[in-house]
Amino acid sequence: xxxxxxxxxxxxxxxxxxxxxxxxxxxxxxxxxxxxxxxxxxxxxxxxxxxxxxxxxxxxxxxxxxxxxxxxxxxxxxxxxxxxxxxxxxxxxxxxxxxxxxxxxxxxxxxxxxxxxxxxxxxxxxxxxxxxxxxxxxxxxxxxxxxxxxxxxxxxxxxxxxxxxxxxxxxxxxxxxxxxxxxxxxxxxxxxxxxxxxxxxxxxxxxxxxxxxxxxxxxxxxxxxxxxxxxxxxxxxxxxxxxxxxxxxxxxxxxxxxxxxxxxxxxxxxxxxxxxxxxxxxxxxxxxxxxxxxxxxxxxxxxxxxxxxxxxxxxxxxxxxxxx
Numbered sequence: 001x002x003x004x005x006x007x008x009x010x011x012x013x014x015x016x017x018x019x020x021x022x023x024x025x026x027x028x029x030x031x032x033x034x035x036x037x038x039x040x041x042x043x044x045x046x047x048x049x050x051x052x053x054x055x056x057x058x059x060x061x062x063x064x065x066x067x068x069x070x071x072x073x074x075x076x077x078x079x080x081x082x083x084x085x086x087x088x089x090x091x092x093x094x095x096x097x098x099x100x101x102x103x104x105x106x107x108x109x110x111x112x113x114x115x116x117x118x119x120x121x122x123x124x125x126x127x128x129x130x131x132x133x134x135x136x137x138x139x140x141x142x143x144x145x146x147x148x149x150x151x152x153x154x155x156x157x158x159x160x161x162x163x164x165x166x167x168x169x170x171x172x173x174x175x176x177x178x179x180x181x182x183x184x185x186x187x188x189x190x191x192x193x194x195x196x197x198x199x200x201x202x203x204x205x206x207x208x209x210x211x212x213x214x215x216x217x218x219x220x221x222x223x224x225x226x227x228x229x230x231x232x233x234x235x236x237x238x239x240x241x242x243x244x245x246x247x248x249x250x251x252x253x254x255x256x257x258x259x260x261x262x263x264x265x266x267x268x269x270x271x272x273x274x275x276x277x278x279x280x281x282x283x284x285x286x287x288x289x290x291x292x293x294x295x296x297x298x299x300x301x302x303x304x305x306x307x308x309x310x311x312x313x314x315x316x317x318x319x320x321x322x323x324x
Contacts (some may be wrong), residue, residue, distance in 0.1 A: 002324065003095035004304035005058040009049035012308035015094075017301055020058070023092060023099040030079060030087070030105050031071035036118035037093040038064040039307045039320040040151070041240060046091060047308065055091050062093020062322075063265075066108065066117035076102045084108050086117040088268060094304055096324045103272050106279050109287050116293045119151065119319030121279075124291065126237060126264040127155040127213070129278045132163065134262050135211050135233045139164030144200055144209035144227060146216040147240055148185060149176035149317045154294055156213045157185050162290040168203055170196060170220065172314070179317045183292060191220060200227035208232060218243035225251050233258045294318030 001022050004015045025031050043061040045051040066086040069079050079085070079102060088104040108117045131137045143160040147153035148169030160167045161184035169185035171177050177188035189199045200209055200223075208229035214221050218241030224234055225248070236259060239245075247259055267275050285291050296317045299307040301324045310316040 001096040002301060003060040003092075004301050004322075005060050005094075006047050007058050009047070011048045012044055012305045012312065015047060015061075015304045015308070017304070018058070020060075020095075022097050025071055025073050025099055027074040028076060028102055029073040029099050030069055030076060030085075030102050031073075032065060032085065032087055032098045032100070032105070033067045033070045034065045034093065034096055034098050034324050035067040035114035036065065037062045037095075037322040037324065038119040038122060039304075039311065039322060040064070040122055041238075041311050043094075044308050044312055053090065060092045060094040062091060062095070062098070063089055064118060064121045065089065065093040065098050066114040066120075067098075069105075070097065073102075078102065079105060079107070084110075084114075084117075086121050088121050088265070094301065094322060094324075096301075104268055106276070109283050112283075112286060115295055115298060115321050115323065119295060119321050120282075120293060122264070123151040123155040123319065124159065124282050124293070125275065125278055126152050126262070127159040128282050129264060129267065129274065130235050130237060130262045131156060131159055131211065131213060132281075133274065133278065134260055135213075135235045137163055137165060137211055140166075141210035142166045142168065142204055144168045144170065144212045144224065145180075145185070146170045146191075146212070146214045146220050146224070148180040148188075150215065150240070150314075151316075151319045152215050152237065153213070154180065154183055154318050157183050158291050159285075160184075160213075162285050168200060168209065176317060179294065183294065191223075196220060196223035197227045204229070211235065213237065215240055217241045217245050221245040225255075225257070228255065228257055231256045233260060236261045295321055297321070298323055300324075
């Protein structure tokens with residue numbers, strides 16, 4: 001099979017497309033013919049050797065795929081050959097075939113394309129489980145979403161709107177804020193030219209946001225501490241800015257703020273039933289027309305370096321997808 005593989009820790013530009021052996025199939029595992037693979041910033045880190053997991057080289061990055069079931073390992077009975085599915089991987093998605101445990105494979109709605117499904121699991125799973133199940137979002141609350149034109153940020157905008165909330169989106173530039181508005185954001189803040197704290201206060205009559213969804217970190221997180229209302233919640237999702245913020249405990253104390261750390265991928269092991277519950281709710285919303293996943297770029301497998309570069313350079317909105 002063809003795969004875009006990491007040979008050395010050279011980053012995205014070092015990916016090479018090679019013919020490699022198909023991965024072996026073990027007990028409890030599923031082989032999938034990959035029709036589309038989602039591209040995530042974690043793949044960039046993995047290609048540099050900076051991710052928390054360093055697979056033995058050569059290996060293919062890629063944490064999420066969609067396609068058809070090709071083969072079932074011993075003990076797998078809940079899936080069938082030819083079934084349309086999306087899957088969560090530890091790595092290996094940038095290839096024509098992928099193998100993963102059956103616990104990470106989910107049948108998709110008939111109306112969902114492979115391209116949409118490939119970019120659905122990580123961002124919508126993070127947004128729905130984080131906001132609804134970890135932050136306890138309720139209808140009528142105001143949600144401040146950072147990086148709102150990116151994959152997980154845009155998903156958070158849609159999830160918050162589907163939950164009946166008001167959304168204030170932040171992003172760098174008018175074009176990205178326009179994308180967030182198209183997907184339901186009620187107001188926008190350009191954090192390249194505006195003060196996030198002051199604009200949030202203005203947009204909430206001085207009260208602040210009930211919930212902050214933050215995949216950015218850095219200066220944006222620092223501003224969020226002061227843009228959150230008394231008793232509010234900040235969901236820490238990632239650090240796309242490159243700086244991991246340090247949280248002053250006195251601010252949490254004085255404002256009664258909850259800072260909630262949330263690593264979605266860990267729940268495949270920590271609480272797989274919760275993950276399936278989350279996807280069931282998301283698929284219901286998708287079929288009801290409440291979610292409109294946005295794919296800004298689609299690339300052939302050979303263009304994997306360019307696909308990852310779109311994330312590094314922050315020019316992508318929504319998801320970037322490879323189609324092996």
